[in-house]
Amino acid sequence: MENNTMKALVYHGPNQLSLDDVAIPQIEHPEDVILKVTLATPCTSDVHLAVGHMPFVQPPSILGHEFCGEIVEMGTAVQGYQVGDRVHCISAIFCGKCTMCQKGYISYCENGGVFGTVKGIDGALAEYIRIPYASQVLIPIPEGLKEEEVILLADMLGTAWYGVSNAEVKKGDTVSVFGVGPVGMCACLLAKKVFKAKTVIAVDLLQYRLDTLFKEGLADYIINANDGDVIKKIRDITGGHGANAAIDTAGAANTINAAIRSTGHYGIVATVAIFPKPIEVPIHFMTYRNIQLRTGIQKCDGLDIMLDLIKSGQINTSFMQTHSSPLNDILKAMDTFGGNKDGCIKYLITPYER
Ligand SMILES: [Zn+2]
Numbered sequence: 001m002e003n004n005t006m007k008a009l010v011y012h013g014p015n016q017l018s019l020d021d022v023a024i025p026q027i028e029h030p031e032d033v034i035l036k037v038t039l040a041t042p043c044t045s046d047v048h049l050a051v052g053h054m055p056f057v058q059p060p061s062i063l064g065h066e067f068c069g070e071i072v073e074m075g076t077a078v079q080g081y082q083v084g085d086r087v088h089c090i091s092a093i094f095c096g097k098c099t100m101c102q103k104g105y106i107s108y109c110e111n112g113g114v115f116g117t118v119k120g121i122d123g124a125l126a127e128y129i130r131i132p133y134a135s136q137v138l139i140p141i142p143e144g145l146k147e148e149e150v151i152l153l154a155d156m157l158g159t160a161w162y163g164v165s166n167a168e169v170k171k172g173d174t175v176s177v178f179g180v181g182p183v184g185m186c187a188c189l190l191a192k193k194v195f196k197a198k199t200v201i202a203v204d205l206l207q208y209r210l211d212t213l214f215k216e217g218l219a220d221y222i223i224n225a226n227d228g229d230v231i232k233k234i235r236d237i238t239g240g241h242g243a244n245a246a247i248d249t250a251g252a253a254n255t256i257n258a259a260i261r262s263t264g265h266y267g268i269v270a271t272v273a274i275f276p277k278p279i280e281v282p283i284h285f286m287t288y289r290n291i292q293l294r295t296g297i298q299k300c301d302g303l304d305i306m307l308d309l310i311k312s313g314q315i316n317t318s319f320m321q322t323h324s325s326p327l328n329d330i331l332k333a334m335d336t337f338g339g340n341k342d343g344c345i346k347y348l349i350t351p352y353e354r
C-alpha cells in the first residue's frame with residue numbers, strides 16, 4: 001500500500017453522503033485482516049441508513065456490507081487464510097466467544113454488528129476494509145467461482161434463506177412473496193429451486209421486478225399491487241384456500257396484512273423486513289385459522305448449503321445484477337439503486353479507477 005489514503009463512501013449524517021479520501025485501515029487486533037475490496041454492492045439498508053432511518057448509526061461511517069475482496073494483510077492470530085486469498089464475508093462480524101455467540105445467536109453477538117453501522121467497524125464501499133474476527137466471518141471463494149457469483153450469498157440469499165426456512169416452505173407448496181426487491185427475488189429463487197415450492201406468487205408495486213421474476217421462471221404468478229385486490233387474487237389462484245406460506249420483505253402494514261389474509265389455515269407468514277414503526281396485525285383472523293407470524297432478519301445459516309448450490313449452478317443470481325460501475329460513480333449508483341431507476345435490481349461496484 002504505497003499511498004496511505006483511499007476512496008470511500010462516507011455517511012456524514014442524513015442525506016449527506018460523499019466519496020472521500022480517508023485513511024487506509026490498519027490491523028488493530030491480531031484477529032484482523034485487511035482486504036482490498038474487489039467487488040461490492042449497496043444494500044437497501046444502506047439506502048435507509050443514508051436518509052437517516054437508522055439514527056443509531058453515528059457519522060462519519062463508511063457504508064457497505066455486501067462485498068468480496070483479496071487479503072492483503074493479516075493479523076498474527078488469523079488462521080486458515082493467506083495473503084492473496086479471495087474471500088466473501090458475512091455482513092455482520094461476530095466474536096464466537098460471547099454469551100450470544102456461544103448460544104449460536106451470532107447475528108446478535110455482543111461484540112459484533114453490521115459493517116458500516118457500528119463505531120469502528122467501517123464498511124466495504126471503499127478500496128480497503130478491516131475485517132475483525134476474520135477467521136470467523138470470512139468465506140473463502142471456491143476455485144473456479146467468480147466474485148459476482150457469490151457476492152449476494154451472505155446478505156441477500158442469507159436473509160431470503162431465513163424467510164423461506166422460517167416459513168417452513170415444503171415441496172409442492174404454494175408460496176407468496178410480498179416485496180420482490182433483491183431479497184424477495186432471492187426468496188422466490190430459493191422457494192422455487194431449493195425448497196421445491198410448486199407455485200410461487202410474487203407481489204410488488206414495480207412491474208419490472210415482477211416481469212423479471214416471471215421471465216426467469218421464478219414466479220408462476222405475478223401480481224402488481226396497484227392493480228386491485230391482492231388478497232382476492234391469491235385466494236383465486238389457490239382455489240379459495242390461501243397460500244401455504246408467505247414471505248414479507250416490505251415491512252409495511254398493508255403487505256403484512258395482505259400476507260396474513262391471503263394465507264390459508266395452518267399457514268406461516270415469515271417476515272424478514274425492517275419495520276421502522278409498530279404496525280397492527282389481524283391477530284383474530286390468525287387465531288381462528290392457526291396462522292403463525294414469524295419475525296426476524298437472519299441467522300447467517302444456510303450459507304454453506306447455498307455456496308454448494310452456487311457451485312453446482314442451481315443458484316444463479318446473475319439476472320439480478322443489472323448495473324455495474326467503478327467506485328468513482330458510487331453516488332450515482334446509490335441514486336439509481338435507491339430510487340429503483342433504470343430497471344435497477346442490484347448495482348455492482350468495481351474498484352476505484354485512477
Ligand atoms: Zn444488507
Ligand SMILES: [Zn+2]
Binds near residue numbers: 096101
Ligand atoms: Zn460474540
